[in-house]
Amino acid sequence: xxxxxxxxxxxxxxxxxxxxxxxxxxxxxxxxxxxxxxxxxxxxxxxxxxxxxxxxxxxxxxxxxxxxxxxxxxxxxxxxxxxxxxxxxxxxxxxxxxxxxxxxxxxxxxxxxxxxxxxxxxxxxxxxxxxxxxxxxxxxxxxxxxxxxxxxxxxxxxxxxxxxxxxxxxxxxxxxxxxxxxxxxxxxxxxxxxxxxxxxxxxxxxxxxxxxxxxxxxxxxxxxxxxxxxxxxxxxxxxxxxxxxxxxxxxxxxxxxxxxxxxxxx
Ligand code: SAH
Numbered sequence: 578x579x580x581x582x583x584x585x586x587x588x589x590x591x592x593x594x595x596x597x598x599x600x601x602x603x604x605x606x607x608x609x610x611x612x613x614x615x616x617x618x619x620x621x622x623x624x625x626x627x628x629x630x631x632x633x634x635x636x637x638x639x640x641x642x643x644x645x646x647x648x649x650x651x652x653x654x655x656x657x658x659x660x661x662x663x664x665x666x667x668x669x670x671x672x673x674x675x676x677x678x679x680x681x682x683x684x685x686x687x688x689x690x691x692x693x694x695x696x697x698x699x700x701x702x703x704x705x706x707x708x709x710x711x712x713x714x715x716x717x718x719x720x721x722x723x724x725x726x727x728x729x730x731x732x733x734x735x736x737x738x739x740x741x742x743x744x745x746x747x748x749x750x751x752x753x754x755x756x757x758x759x760x761x762x763x764x765x766x767x768x769x770x771x772x773x774x775x776x777x778x779x780x781x782x783x784x785x786x787x788x789x790x791x792x793x794x795x796x797x798x799x800x801x802x803x804x805x806x807x808x809x810x811x812x813x814x815x816x817x818x819x820x821x822x823x824x825x826x827x828x829x830x831x832x833x834x835x836x837x838x839x840x841x842x843x
Contacts, residue, residue: 580693586654586664586685588678590671590697594620595782598698606695610665612657614650617717618669618808620783627665647677647780651684653786658690669808671699675725675751699723701749704810706777708788710731712747714816720746726760726811734759742767747814757800762792764813767794774817780807 581587587606592598607613615624617637624633630657636650636704664828668676672694685692701723705712712721720743728734734756741748742764753760765771771794778788785807793813800811 581606581663583611583661583663584658584690586658586666586681586690586692588666588668588672588681588694589695590673590699591619591623591669591698592617592666592698593670593702593703593782594780596620596622596626598703598782599623599626599697600697603697606665607667609663611663613624613665613667613697614654614657619667620669623667647680651680654681655684655688655690658692659688659781668697668797669700670703671697671811674699674723675727692806700751700781700808701811701812703781704749704776704788704812707778707781707786708776708790708812708817709820710776710812710817712749712812712816714747718745718747718814718816722746723749723750723751725751726756727751728756734763736763738763738767742769744769744773744815747812747816750813751809753811754800754804757811758797759809760813761796764793769813773813774815774819775799776812776817777804777809778812779804779809781809781810790817 589606591603604626608628610631612622612632612634613627614636622776627633633782636653654664666681670676672678673696678694682692701712713719720827722741724736724741726734750760772790773793775791775793775796776788777791777799780786789799789803792830796811
Protein backbone atom coordinates (compact mmCIF):
# COMPACT_ATOMS: atom_id res chain seq x y z
CA UNK A 578 0.00 0.00 0.00
CA UNK A 579 1.24 3.44 -0.84
CA UNK A 580 1.98 5.94 1.89
CA UNK A 581 1.04 8.79 -0.44
CA UNK A 582 -2.52 8.41 -1.73
CA UNK A 583 -4.35 11.20 -3.54
CA UNK A 584 -5.81 13.75 -1.16
CA UNK A 585 -2.97 13.45 1.32
CA UNK A 586 -0.40 15.99 2.52
CA UNK A 587 3.23 15.33 3.43
CA UNK A 588 5.04 18.04 5.37
CA UNK A 589 8.57 17.44 4.13
CA UNK A 590 11.86 18.72 5.55
CA UNK A 591 14.06 20.04 2.73
CA UNK A 592 17.18 20.18 4.93
CA UNK A 593 19.56 23.14 5.23
CA UNK A 594 20.20 23.66 1.51
CA UNK A 595 22.51 21.02 0.05
CA UNK A 596 20.26 18.68 -1.94
CA UNK A 597 22.35 15.72 -0.79
CA UNK A 598 21.26 16.40 2.77
CA UNK A 599 17.70 15.54 1.84
CA UNK A 600 16.45 12.20 3.15
CA UNK A 601 15.73 9.48 0.61
CA UNK A 602 12.12 9.52 1.74
CA UNK A 603 11.86 13.26 1.08
CA UNK A 604 13.26 12.77 -2.40
CA UNK A 605 10.72 10.04 -3.17
CA UNK A 606 7.78 12.04 -1.81
CA UNK A 607 8.78 15.13 -3.83
CA UNK A 608 8.93 12.92 -6.92
CA UNK A 609 5.46 11.49 -6.27
CA UNK A 610 3.73 14.80 -5.51
CA UNK A 611 1.29 16.39 -7.96
CA UNK A 612 1.78 19.76 -6.27
CA UNK A 613 4.67 21.09 -4.18
CA UNK A 614 4.19 24.17 -1.99
CA UNK A 615 7.61 25.49 -1.02
CA UNK A 616 9.17 28.51 0.62
CA UNK A 617 12.29 30.50 -0.09
CA UNK A 618 14.72 28.44 1.99
CA UNK A 619 14.63 25.36 -0.22
CA UNK A 620 18.04 24.61 -1.67
CA UNK A 621 19.02 24.52 -5.34
CA UNK A 622 18.28 21.30 -7.19
CA UNK A 623 15.59 20.11 -4.81
CA UNK A 624 12.57 21.37 -6.73
CA UNK A 625 13.97 19.66 -9.83
CA UNK A 626 13.20 16.35 -8.12
CA UNK A 627 9.49 16.97 -8.67
CA UNK A 628 7.73 15.28 -11.59
CA UNK A 629 7.57 17.36 -14.78
CA UNK A 630 3.81 17.38 -14.51
CA UNK A 631 3.85 18.63 -10.90
CA UNK A 632 2.83 22.16 -10.02
CA UNK A 633 5.42 24.09 -8.02
CA UNK A 634 3.91 26.83 -5.88
CA UNK A 635 6.12 29.36 -4.12
CA UNK A 636 4.49 30.39 -0.86
CA UNK A 637 7.43 32.20 0.73
CA UNK A 638 6.54 34.54 3.50
CA UNK A 639 7.77 38.06 4.03
CA UNK A 640 8.56 38.97 7.60
CA UNK A 641 6.05 41.19 9.29
CA UNK A 642 3.13 39.63 7.41
CA UNK A 643 3.36 36.17 8.88
CA UNK A 644 -0.02 35.44 10.38
CA UNK A 645 -2.18 36.42 7.40
CA UNK A 646 0.12 34.71 4.93
CA UNK A 647 0.21 31.58 7.06
CA UNK A 648 -3.58 31.29 6.93
CA UNK A 649 -3.49 31.63 3.16
CA UNK A 650 -0.91 28.84 2.94
CA UNK A 651 -3.00 26.63 5.25
CA UNK A 652 -6.02 27.19 3.01
CA UNK A 653 -4.13 26.47 -0.24
CA UNK A 654 -2.78 23.20 1.12
CA UNK A 655 -6.15 22.03 2.37
CA UNK A 656 -7.89 22.99 -0.88
CA UNK A 657 -5.34 21.10 -2.96
CA UNK A 658 -5.72 17.99 -0.83
CA UNK A 659 -9.52 18.15 -0.93
CA UNK A 660 -9.29 18.45 -4.72
CA UNK A 661 -7.55 15.06 -4.74
CA UNK A 662 -3.96 16.20 -5.23
CA UNK A 663 -0.91 14.54 -3.72
CA UNK A 664 0.45 17.49 -1.77
CA UNK A 665 4.00 18.06 -0.58
CA UNK A 666 4.55 21.05 1.66
CA UNK A 667 8.30 21.54 1.54
CA UNK A 668 10.02 23.51 4.29
CA UNK A 669 13.64 24.34 4.97
CA UNK A 670 15.47 22.26 7.57
CA UNK A 671 13.19 20.21 9.77
CA UNK A 672 9.52 21.16 9.44
CA UNK A 673 8.99 20.72 13.18
CA UNK A 674 11.64 23.28 14.20
CA UNK A 675 10.54 26.91 13.86
CA UNK A 676 8.60 25.88 10.79
CA UNK A 677 5.01 26.83 11.69
CA UNK A 678 4.16 23.15 11.28
CA UNK A 679 1.42 23.22 13.89
CA UNK A 680 -0.77 25.60 11.90
CA UNK A 681 -0.61 23.39 8.82
CA UNK A 682 -1.12 20.19 10.82
CA UNK A 683 -4.16 21.67 12.55
CA UNK A 684 -5.65 23.08 9.34
CA UNK A 685 -5.42 19.69 7.62
CA UNK A 686 -6.74 17.74 10.59
CA UNK A 687 -9.68 20.12 11.01
CA UNK A 688 -10.55 19.60 7.34
CA UNK A 689 -10.24 15.81 7.68
CA UNK A 690 -7.13 15.73 5.47
CA UNK A 691 -4.46 13.15 6.35
CA UNK A 692 -1.10 14.85 6.93
CA UNK A 693 2.23 13.30 7.92
CA UNK A 694 5.72 14.66 8.59
CA UNK A 695 8.97 13.64 6.92
CA UNK A 696 11.79 15.07 9.09
CA UNK A 697 14.78 16.95 7.75
CA UNK A 698 18.29 17.98 8.80
CA UNK A 699 17.90 21.15 10.84
CA UNK A 700 20.11 24.24 10.34
CA UNK A 701 21.86 23.78 13.71
CA UNK A 702 23.12 20.35 12.67
CA UNK A 703 24.34 21.67 9.34
CA UNK A 704 25.99 24.68 11.00
CA UNK A 705 27.85 22.50 13.50
CA UNK A 706 28.96 20.24 10.66
CA UNK A 707 30.26 23.29 8.75
CA UNK A 708 32.54 24.35 11.57
CA UNK A 709 33.50 20.78 12.43
CA UNK A 710 32.13 21.05 15.95
CA UNK A 711 29.95 18.92 18.16
CA UNK A 712 26.84 20.64 19.50
CA UNK A 713 27.19 18.75 22.76
CA UNK A 714 30.41 18.18 24.66
CA UNK A 715 30.86 15.61 27.36
CA UNK A 716 30.99 17.36 30.74
CA UNK A 717 30.95 20.87 29.24
CA UNK A 718 27.81 21.17 27.13
CA UNK A 719 25.25 18.72 28.43
CA UNK A 720 22.33 20.60 27.05
CA UNK A 721 21.40 21.92 23.63
CA UNK A 722 18.84 24.68 23.37
CA UNK A 723 17.17 25.63 20.09
CA UNK A 724 15.81 29.14 20.34
CA UNK A 725 14.44 31.66 17.89
CA UNK A 726 15.42 35.30 18.26
CA UNK A 727 12.78 36.52 15.86
CA UNK A 728 10.66 39.35 17.23
CA UNK A 729 7.71 41.08 15.65
CA UNK A 730 8.64 44.43 14.13
CA UNK A 731 9.10 47.04 16.85
CA UNK A 732 8.82 44.56 19.71
CA UNK A 733 11.56 43.45 22.13
CA UNK A 734 12.53 39.81 22.31
CA UNK A 735 10.52 37.94 24.88
CA UNK A 736 13.08 35.39 26.06
CA UNK A 737 14.01 34.07 29.50
CA UNK A 738 17.61 35.28 29.46
CA UNK A 739 18.43 33.99 32.95
CA UNK A 740 17.60 30.46 31.81
CA UNK A 741 19.37 30.83 28.48
CA UNK A 742 22.60 32.08 30.12
CA UNK A 743 23.63 28.54 31.05
CA UNK A 744 27.41 28.02 30.88
CA UNK A 745 26.92 24.27 30.45
CA UNK A 746 24.70 24.50 27.40
CA UNK A 747 25.03 25.17 23.70
CA UNK A 748 22.61 27.74 22.35
CA UNK A 749 21.57 27.40 18.71
CA UNK A 750 19.87 30.65 17.79
CA UNK A 751 17.68 30.66 14.69
CA UNK A 752 16.66 33.91 12.97
CA UNK A 753 19.11 35.71 15.23
CA UNK A 754 21.15 37.88 12.89
CA UNK A 755 19.26 41.14 13.50
CA UNK A 756 18.96 40.42 17.20
CA UNK A 757 22.65 39.66 17.75
CA UNK A 758 23.28 42.88 19.76
CA UNK A 759 20.37 42.17 22.08
CA UNK A 760 21.26 38.49 22.42
CA UNK A 761 24.85 39.34 23.35
CA UNK A 762 23.98 42.12 25.81
CA UNK A 763 21.20 40.17 27.53
CA UNK A 764 23.20 36.96 27.92
CA UNK A 765 26.17 38.86 29.35
CA UNK A 766 23.86 40.81 31.70
CA UNK A 767 22.43 37.46 32.83
CA UNK A 768 25.90 36.24 33.76
CA UNK A 769 27.35 34.44 30.74
CA UNK A 770 31.01 35.53 30.31
CA UNK A 771 31.69 37.81 27.32
CA UNK A 772 34.54 35.45 26.45
CA UNK A 773 32.16 32.52 25.83
CA UNK A 774 32.96 31.06 22.40
CA UNK A 775 30.48 31.84 19.66
CA UNK A 776 30.20 30.92 15.99
CA UNK A 777 28.26 32.42 13.13
CA UNK A 778 27.36 30.20 10.23
CA UNK A 779 25.74 31.64 7.14
CA UNK A 780 24.21 29.54 4.36
CA UNK A 781 25.38 26.28 5.96
CA UNK A 782 25.78 23.49 3.37
CA UNK A 783 25.14 25.90 0.47
CA UNK A 784 27.72 27.13 -2.08
CA UNK A 785 27.90 30.57 -0.40
CA UNK A 786 28.59 29.10 3.04
CA UNK A 787 30.61 31.28 5.41
CA UNK A 788 31.50 30.70 9.01
CA UNK A 789 33.24 32.66 11.70
CA UNK A 790 34.47 32.03 15.21
CA UNK A 791 34.15 34.85 17.69
CA UNK A 792 33.07 35.43 21.30
CA UNK A 793 29.76 36.35 22.88
CA UNK A 794 31.02 39.90 23.54
CA UNK A 795 32.05 40.45 19.92
CA UNK A 796 29.05 38.72 18.40
CA UNK A 797 27.18 41.93 17.43
CA UNK A 798 30.20 43.33 15.61
CA UNK A 799 30.78 40.00 13.92
CA UNK A 800 27.15 39.69 12.81
CA UNK A 801 27.18 43.23 11.46
CA UNK A 802 30.48 43.12 9.62
CA UNK A 803 30.87 39.54 8.48
CA UNK A 804 27.50 38.31 7.34
CA UNK A 805 25.80 38.72 3.99
CA UNK A 806 22.18 38.16 3.03
CA UNK A 807 22.00 34.40 3.55
CA UNK A 808 20.23 32.65 6.43
CA UNK A 809 22.48 32.58 9.47
CA UNK A 810 22.65 30.65 12.68
CA UNK A 811 24.32 31.80 15.89
CA UNK A 812 25.94 29.12 18.05
CA UNK A 813 27.04 30.03 21.57
CA UNK A 814 28.76 27.95 24.24
CA UNK A 815 31.97 26.25 25.31
CA UNK A 816 31.53 23.55 22.69
CA UNK A 817 32.00 26.21 20.01
CA UNK A 818 35.62 26.94 20.98
CA UNK A 819 37.75 27.22 17.88
CA UNK A 820 39.63 24.02 17.11
CA UNK A 821 43.33 24.37 17.97
CA UNK A 822 44.39 23.39 14.44
CA UNK A 823 42.77 26.52 12.95
CA UNK A 824 43.74 28.91 15.74
CA UNK A 825 47.08 29.86 14.23
CA UNK A 826 45.83 30.42 10.68
CA UNK A 827 46.64 33.88 9.35
CA UNK A 828 43.52 36.00 9.12
CA UNK A 829 42.76 39.21 7.20
CA UNK A 830 43.48 42.22 9.46
CA UNK A 831 40.00 43.76 9.13
CA UNK A 832 38.40 40.60 10.40
CA UNK A 833 40.79 39.96 13.27
CA UNK A 834 40.11 43.53 14.40
CA UNK A 835 36.46 42.54 14.68
CA UNK A 836 37.44 39.51 16.75
CA UNK A 837 36.69 37.15 13.92
CA UNK A 838 38.42 34.06 12.75
CA UNK A 839 37.42 33.01 9.28
CA UNK A 840 36.66 29.43 8.48
CA UNK A 841 35.99 29.56 4.79
CA UNK A 842 34.98 32.45 2.61
CA UNK A 843 33.38 31.20 -0.57
N1 SAH B 1 12.91 24.67 9.97
C1 SAH B 1 14.22 25.27 9.77
C2 SAH B 1 14.34 26.63 10.45
C3 SAH B 1 13.42 27.69 9.91
S1 SAH B 1 13.68 29.24 10.65
C4 SAH B 1 15.30 24.31 10.26
O1 SAH B 1 14.98 23.29 10.91
O2 SAH B 1 16.48 24.57 9.98
C5 SAH B 1 14.81 29.99 9.50
C6 SAH B 1 16.15 30.18 10.16
O3 SAH B 1 16.88 28.96 10.13
C7 SAH B 1 17.05 31.17 9.47
O4 SAH B 1 16.76 32.50 9.86
C8 SAH B 1 18.41 30.75 9.98
O5 SAH B 1 18.61 31.18 11.31
C9 SAH B 1 18.25 29.24 10.01
N2 SAH B 1 18.76 28.59 8.77
C10 SAH B 1 18.04 27.94 7.85
N3 SAH B 1 18.85 27.45 6.88
C11 SAH B 1 20.11 27.80 7.22
C12 SAH B 1 21.39 27.58 6.63
N4 SAH B 1 21.54 26.89 5.50
N5 SAH B 1 22.48 28.09 7.26
C13 SAH B 1 22.36 28.77 8.42
N6 SAH B 1 21.17 29.00 9.03
C14 SAH B 1 20.07 28.53 8.43
